[in-house]
Amino acid sequence: MNAVPHLPWGAWYDEGEFRLEMPEGWNISYCAITDAPGLSETEIESALSQPIGCEPLEKLAQGKSRVAIAIEDITRPSILEGVLNAVLRRLLRAGVSKENIFFIICNGAHAPMLREDVERKLGKAIASEYWVLNHNPYDNLVDTGILLGKTPFQVNRDFYHADFKITIGSIMPHHFAGFSAGGKLVLPGLSDIATLERSHKFVMMGLRGGVNEVKNNKFRLELENVVQQVGVDFFVGVVPNAKRMPAGLFAGDLVKAHRKGVDFGREIYNTPVPRDADVLILNAYPKDSELLQADTAFTPLKSIKEPIVKKDGLIILTSCCSNGLGHHSLFGPGMRLYKPPVQRRFLKENALIFFSQNVNPAEYRKIFHESYPFKTNWGDVLNMIKSRFGEQCNVTILPHAPLQLLS
Amino acid sequence: MEVIETIRAFLIKENMMDADMKIDETDSLLEEGIIDSLGIQALVAFLEETYDITVEEDDLMPDNFDTLEAIKDYVENKQENRS
Numbered sequence: 001m002n003a004v005p006h007l008p009w010g011a012w013y014d015e016g017e018f019r020l021e022m023p024e025g026w027n028i029s030y031c032a033i034t035d036a037p038g039l040s041e042t043e044i045e046s047a048l049s050q051p052i053g054c055e056p057l058e059k060l061a062q063g064k065s066r067v068a069i070a071i072e073d074i075t076r077p078s079i080l081e082g083v084l085n086a087v088l089r090r091l092l093r094a095g096v097s098k099e100n101i102f103f104i105i106c107n108g109a110h111a112p113m114l115r116e117d118v119e120r121k122l123g124k125a126i127a128s129e130y131w132v133l134n135h136n137p138y139d140n141l142v143d144t145g146i147l148l149g150k151t152p153f154q155v156n157r158d159f160y161h162a163d164f165k166i167t168i169g170s171i172m173p174h175h176f177a178g179f180s181a182g183g184k185l186v187l188p189g190l191s192d193i194a195t196l197e198r199s200h201k202f203v204m205m206g207l208r209g210g211v212n213e214v215k216n217n218k219f220r221l222e223l224e225n226v227v228q229q230v231g232v233d234f235f236v237g238v239v240p241n242a243k244r245m246p247a248g249l250f251a252g253d254l255v256k257a258h259r260k261g262v263d264f265g266r267e268i269y270n271t272p273v274p275r276d277a278d279v280l281i282l283n284a285y286p287k288d289s290e291l292l293q294a295d296t297a298f299t300p301l302k303s304i305k306e307p308i309v310k311k312d313g314l315i316i317l318t319s320c321c322s323n324g325l326g327h328h329s330l331f332g333p334g335m336r337l338y339k340p341p342v343q344r345r346f347l348k349e350n351a352l353i354f355f356s357q358n359v360n361p362a363e364y365r366k367i368f369h370e371s372y373p374f375k376t377n378w379g380d381v382l383n384m385i386k387s388r389f390g391e392q393c394n395v396t397i398l399p400h401a402p403l404q405l406l407s
Numbered sequence: 408m409e410v411i412e413t414i415r416a417f418l419i420k421e422n423m424m425d426a427d428m429k430i431d432e433t434d435s436l437l438e439e440g441i442i443d444s445l446g447i448q449a450l451v452a453f454l455e456e457t458y459d460i461t462v463e464e465d466d467l468m469p470d471n472f473d474t475l476e477a478i479k480d481y482v483e484n485k486q487e488n489r490s
Contacts, residue, residue, distance in 0.1 A: 149470030201437055201469035206444025208467060218464060339440050 005030045007399050011077055011244060011286040012120050013322035020281070021378065023386070026393045029274050033400055036268045038245030044086050048236075052260055053253030057087065057234050061094040061164055067101045068162035070185055072169035073110050074117045075293055075326075077286035077402075078240040080168060081123035083249065087166065087236060088126075096164075102131040104159055106169070106189025109137060109196050111327035133158055137193040137329070146226055154192035155230055168236040171250070171261035172269070172403055175299050176203045178214035179265060181237050182258035183227035193329070199223075200330050200337055211302045212405055214262050224255055237261035239268065242400055244286050271300070271404040277309045277396035278389050280350075284319035287402045290326020291359050291367055294319045297401035301346060304406040308396065313350050314388060316381060321356045325363040333366045341369040355381050410458075410479040417453050421446075432476040437469070447472060454478070460485040 006017035022028060039047070048057060061067065069087065071080060084103075091101055103122060105113050112134035119127045126132075141154040142161070159165060169181035169189075177184050188199040202208060202219055209219035235254045239261050241247035247268055250261035284297040297317055301308075309315060330337040344352070352372040354364065364374045375381045385393065398404050411432060418424045424441045436442040442450065450472065451462045460482065471481040 149468050151470070198469055201473060204437055204443065205447045205469060205472065207447065207469070207472075208464070218467075336438060345445065 005397070005399070007281075007283045007318060007397075008242070008285040009283075009288070010320040010322050011288055012074055012117075013289060014320055018318070018320070018378075020397070021382065022395065023382070023391070025391050026395055029277070029394070029396045031271050031273045031396060031398055031404075033242055033403055034268050034270045035242050036247035038241055038243065038247060039082075039249060041082060041086070044082055044246065044249055047249035048086055048090060048251050051234070051252030051257070052250060053256035054234065057090045057166075057251070058094040060233055061091050061096055064094075064096055064164035065100055066162045067091060067096050067164045068104055068159045068166065069101065070104045070106050070159055070165065070167045070190060071122070072181070072185060072189070073105050073107050074113055074121045075110055075287065075289060076170045076180070077172070077244045078170040078238045078246060079244050080121060080238065080246075081126070083168065083236060083238055083246055084122055084126060087168070098129070102133060102158070102162075104133045104135055104156060104190070106167075106185045107135045107137075108188045108191070109193070109200075109329040109331070112136070135159075135190050137191060137196050141192045144230055146229055148195060148198060148222075148226065151194050151198045153187070153195050153226060155186065156190040159186070159190050160230065164234075165232050166234045166236065167232050167254070169238070171237040171239050171248075171258065171265050173211055173265070173299050173303065173405055175211045175296070175302055176209035177220045177223075178210065178212055178217045179258075179262045181261070182235065182254055183220070183224040183232070186227045186230060186232065187223040197330060197337065204337065211299055212266070214259065228254060239265045240286070240403075241268065242403075266405060269403045269405045271398065271406050273300075273304075273308050273396055273398070273406050274394070275306065275308050276394050277313060278393045279314045279316065279385055279395045280309045281316045281318060281395065281397045282401040283397070283399050284317065284402060285400055288319040288321065290323045291319070291321050291356070291363060292326040292328045292332060294321070294354075294356075294367075297398075298344075298346070299402050300398055300404040300406050303404070307348075308406065309350050310394075311349050314353065314385060315347060315350050316353045316355060316385075318355045321358040324358055324360075325366070341365070341367055343369050343371060353381055353384060410482050411475045413457065414450075414454075414475055414478055417450070418442075421449060430475070432479075433474050435473050436475070437473055442472070450478075454482060458482050458486060460489065 239248035
């Protein structure tokens with residue numbers, strides 16, 4: 001056996017690496033993102049001092065009495081503590097008192113974040129000094145008077161009534177909104193359950209949208225139009241690198257700053273790959289905290305038209321799944337948009353194996369079709385590969401699959 | 408009712424639903440597992456051909472295609488606006 005580069009593993013909860021053993025003789029292509037170094041504190045300050053398309057944060061926040069800072073939840077990868085502290089310093093310099101600043105987690109249909117997760121995501125200092133509210137899509141809502149198709153759009157009441165609204169989140173590839181963050185933090189992140197349902201139905205029906213498509217993405221354009229009516233005063237978009245640190249920070253106008261972040265994201269997430277894989281390993285890091293998020297590892301396959309796996313090849317999806325199955329109040333088992341698992345059409349003639357050590361078979365069968373084997377032992381996966389391909393095998397590894405845009 | 412029955416027959420013919428499946432006009436086709444991303448494409452093509460309408464990209468939203476009643480309303484509105 002020879003050692004190959006390790007997979008990054010267990011974002012937020014089990015941070016480390018998973019060692020992939022591979023036999024001698026296999027041709028391994030470890031295809032990482034282009035990547036960029038994390039920003040220093042000075043660079044974060046510099047980016048905030050040069051807002052895109054609006055006045056500086058300190059100026060905009062002057063005289064405000066109720067400041068909401070809406071941030072993505074812990075299923076998203078960016079380590080935000082440094083950015084949040086920089087934003088807070090500016091608000092305090094603008095004269096906003098600490099008591100008049102609160103944080104709100106854009107949970108959408110995800111699980112609420114309890115104390116330990118709040119500390120992980122926002123840092124212990126903020127967790128111990130500020131009010132941190134979890135959004136709940138069933139309550140504490142206000143009608144915006146905006147209709148989305150036939151659905152009245154309701155949004156979190158505390159966010160809506162704040163007289164200064166900041167949103168902060170990761171700009172990274174998204175299989176439907178093109179890239180994440182921007183207006184998406186509010187719709188669906190802070191929306192009512194009916195709006196969330198409508199939003200997710202767009203995805204399930206495959207209507208509009210698509211990975212890496214932003215400029216003409218009708219799904220994104222519609223949600224941005226609506227969120228601009230609700231009003232976001234200052235947006236901070238973070239482009240995380242392979243270690244989940246901010247490699248780029250784009251602050252200011254909700255749309256203009258977001259687009260700058262998308263341009264940067266396209267650069268650092270670009271991943272050249274060979275087209276002749278017998279086996280493709282898609283690792284779900286940095287969105288590997290739960291099984292219900294594992295599908296984001298398929299994102300690279302939707303970012304390129306031509307196949308990168310040979311016909312009748314094998315795709316292996318790996319995820320730490322620190323929180324096991326996880327939670328989603330629309331797609332989770334028993335929820336209104338849950339559907340029994342079916343075979344994934346986009347896999348075409350390729351077989352799929354799922355590998356995780358923190359999911360049990362009963363949970364797995366709720367999400368993945370029975371024709372896709374589930375393995376908790378890497379040796380078992382290797383044996384399946386060997387029995388299919390023998391001693392000669394081209395293996396492509398995408399270690400940060402949810403981030404990777406293939407070229 | 409004619410539009411609804413025509414669509415129901417189409418969904419059965421295309422094996423998206425069983426002939427004996429009970430579905431109300433206001434049931435979600437998505438939540439019932441009848442329609443998905445490929446199914447919606449086939450349905451749109453069928454509606455355009457059968458009713459001589461053009462489904463604009465802006466019309467592609469769940470509000471217009473998630474229930475039999477919504478599809479009927481959509482088709483009838485398109486036909487009215489055409490005439």
